[in-house]
Amino acid sequence: MPINYINLQPQIKDYCDQAKSAYENRALKIEQALDLLHHCADEISSGTLQNIPALSSPHYKNRCARPDKECIDQSFKMNNKDQYVLLASDGSQITSSHHDALPISLINISGIFYEPHSKKTPEIQVFSEFVKNAENDISLDMIPEDLVNLIRDVAEAGMLANWNTETKLPIIAISDGPLELFHAPRTSADHQQLFQEYLQILEKIHQKGRILSGYIDKPRANLVIRMLEIIYQSTSGLDLAGISDADIFIRLLEPGSRSAIFQLNSPSSNNYTGPLAIQFFYLNVGRKDRPWIVRVEINRWTADNIISVCLLHQALLDQCRLMGSQPYPYILHRAHEEAVVHFDEKEKLTALLSFSLQQSGVEIVSKSYKSSAKELQNRTRMK
């Protein structure tokens, strides 16, 4: 049945009425947050805020930013013209459903190697893998989606770590999404094993000297806001609820500029130690009339090397400019394109596996009728 639009209309109206006053409130809050940011920056630089208990060490309950070496309200322009090469990966998956005739799970990982100004065609690799069971066979069990996602994320990182190249130029490795795998700890054995594997991969990347970053387009996080709230929690009337970091940095950062690098403080921070510790900065990849704030996560080994940060800054802007009015790193878009699994491919793959099993004499159960019913064609018309 189609949506009952008549039902929804009053709901939309009520929301819009409320949103207007909320919007006006937001503008005040953003101003307040900006003032606080500047104030905080001044206090840090004057030494007033040297030891903030809530921020002095990782605090498992807080998910927020922590100042690092750079002045927190400073913006940094890109002046680099250095050479580098880019490596990106992305992944896609097929997750099993109990409606399927064969509940398969699969990951599809792509990697793309791009050498700017080389006139070489970017190199692409794609590999696909069934999720295997303990016996290392194709698992036809129901596997939770988040586990498949984790397997995929680890594989993406693995692609970045294991790509072989002879280049002598700095390699900037970009992945789509945060470097922090999941926000909250996962305690299952599978999760733990995979997480350890991930940490090892990060270390491998570090050892190879590659500049690793996680690119978050349209960040909704309020890490810096939360930091300000914690620092100035005693200030009366402080209400920064509902605004995000992007709201303040869009005012702070000129197109092409980045913010200061912040440390990431989260319940899982403990897991990323030493050079693997996760940090981040905000970057305006838009233009004057259309600014666009993204968050870039890096590891400490990158943050501590200003040259690496500048190269990364340059690379991200170069890549976003390729996409014109909708800035997004070209290489990430291509990696996604190469990795994405279309719906009909799941069908074809299932059919291929079914056929092969039947050839081998294995009986296959059909898909659920619920699923079949959903796939019934819409009304057609005689031509």
Place this chain on the structure above:
Amino acid sequence: MADKNTEKTNINSPIGYVVGGGLKANLHVRLTVPAFSVQEGSFIVIKSGNWQFYSIATDLQLGATDPRFADDIMENRLPPSIVTLLQGQTLYTNLVVLPSLMLESGPELNSPEHTVWQELIDSGEKEEPHPLPVKTVPVHHSKAFLANKGDIAEIFGKETVDGNFTIGHTREQKHPVCINLDKLIQRSSGIFGATGSGKSFLTRIILAGLIDHDQSSVLIYDMHNEYGLDDTASDTGQNVIGLRSAFGRTKVQIVGLGGSADIRGISPDFNLTLSYEDIMPEDVEMLTRELNLRETTAATLDALVQKFGRSGWFNAFKSMKHGKMVEQDGKRIPAPDSVAFWANQNGIHPMAAEGLHSKLKRLFNKSYIIENPPSDSIQAVIDSLKKGQHIVLSFSNFESDLDYLLISNLLTRRIRAEWEKMTNLFRNGKSSEPRQLVIVIEEAHKLLNREMAAQTTFGTIAREMRKYYVTLLIIDQRPSQIYDEVMSQLGTRICGWLGDDDDVHAVLSGLAGRDALRGMLARLQPKEEVLLLGWGVPMPILVRSRRYNADFYKEIKHSRKMNFDQKTAINALYPD
């Protein structure tokens, strides 16, 4: 029948193929040769199955598969070779042909079917094919050809056959076209053409043919002294051979009108004079318009005839005095020898009689009408014609219409009466067949217009056809003025260029396909081309007429030699 196996085969390339039309609307032939290579009047042969259709081209029409192809000048837009190919397919010329005859030509030569077909003919089971009036149409895409010599001969006869006379040649390929002189003289015929169209030369050619063929006698009323003696062409200044010069005195005699007649200083072979007794009342009535006679004329003439007889009325009337009066009893009364006196005596109004008398003075004063001519020259003319000689009656200095009308009608009346007598004797088995006589009259519209045709002997002859072995050959530039009943009786019509629509209409009256031929007459080349049509020719055809010159007579003499039967002559000379 001509040898159709060799001569009928069209060795020409086809000029097109039939795309439409019909018996009523004529046939349409899509030309596959350039338009300028075929002209109006061309003799076209269409081959369809076992039949051949003989036609004359009457129109050429430009067409296009789409009018825009004709409008657009593609030469500016496309390479020449493509333009040629394009125009070859989209622009075309249709030839409109008037089919007249069809002939069964049989299956393909040398085929088994042909052998069977020929055997049927030879055995008499099947009629020998001969040209028939067209009754059907050829199928679509039948090929059309320009007629070859064999086709012409098939229809119009071979030159070498006795009686066939070459009147001219086809325009494109110069094949000879014959008319059959025997058929020509079976009915009255006409030679028409506007002034300056070459009528006189054409007439000379026909007359030479008739004289040479010698199956009929020819009496020519030479109004303008053109035919008998040598002349000089007014346009070219060239010598024009006279009929007497060409054939000699024994065959052609010049008769001059009047006792002291001479034709351009040359004396005729004998002179024609009329006696008073030769003039009949109907001769005078025929001159009503010329003499401006009144309606009382007939009554007056009748009274004269009643009083003086048919032979004496003219002399008596001539002798009467016009307006002579005498004194009687103090009163002036018409003299006894006056016209008025006679009128009063015979119940005729004196003024009517006097009026007639004064108008007939033009006749009374004619020097060729005398009371006692030295001989019966009319009879002499008749006798010459009966003997097989040909007479050219030259009017000498008597060039008025009055002379022409009177003499030609009077003489013809006498001649026709004579021929009627001979015919009746022949039909009663008391005499041999009369010799065919052709009377040639110029300015025929003066004698054969609607008003005169009923009165003159010529009208009678034209209507009688060949009943009494006398036919006419009329020569005229205004055929529209000739009584249409007379025109419809004409067998062969030989037409030069005519510009007047009425004249064209008159020449074509009574003929099938006249609408198609109408434009052709107006586009004939004067002095070069003539159109033959009518009963006397198998089908209409346009020819380039022969030149009338010394070569013409050489050709005639040559053809006479060719007809000479050598074998018969040798057998006669050496019977052993």
Place this chain on the structure above:
Amino acid sequence: MSDISAGRLLRSNTRGCVVGCHVSQPAPAFGSMINIPTKNGKVFGLVYDIHIDDDGLVRQLAAVGSVPDEVIFDNRINRNVPVEMSIIFIGYSIDNKISHLLPPRPPLSLDEMYICGPEDLRNFTNAGHFGYFRHIISEQDIPAGELLSAHLQAAGNAQKVGGNTNWINEAIQEIIILLRDNHELMTNVLGAIGDAFPAS
């Protein structure tokens, strides 16, 4: 005939087909004659459209001022965007006997397509009397003028090599005969042919 496959069939019907090939494959030019081997013969066709679809990424890249070579190569070589060629069928052969009729059955998906060489061109055009022109002329949505022009050039050259220098004129004549009731299409087609053979 070229031994290298120039693409594979994506979809077809009795009148034509669409063949997909990668940009790196040897692509036939517009108007080229191709053949698609079938079970017992071949299907012949002419390329009348070469189609390279755009997509969101290409449109976005095209809107940017300058595009680096690496991005261009990436899009041409790496991206799975095939060149599609539309083919109109002009005949077929069974057991080496060529016919200018439409094939009795269309070729199947993924059948390979090959470019015809001069000998194939001669053999095909010599079989019959230009009967296949009617397929081109009667098809509504193809550039008939340009297609015939390109085909005549290629076939004419092949015929010339084989000794028949009059083939072009005969072909043009046949086209004129087929189109003489359609002034607009005729002008269009002859204009294209005239451009291809300006000095003839």
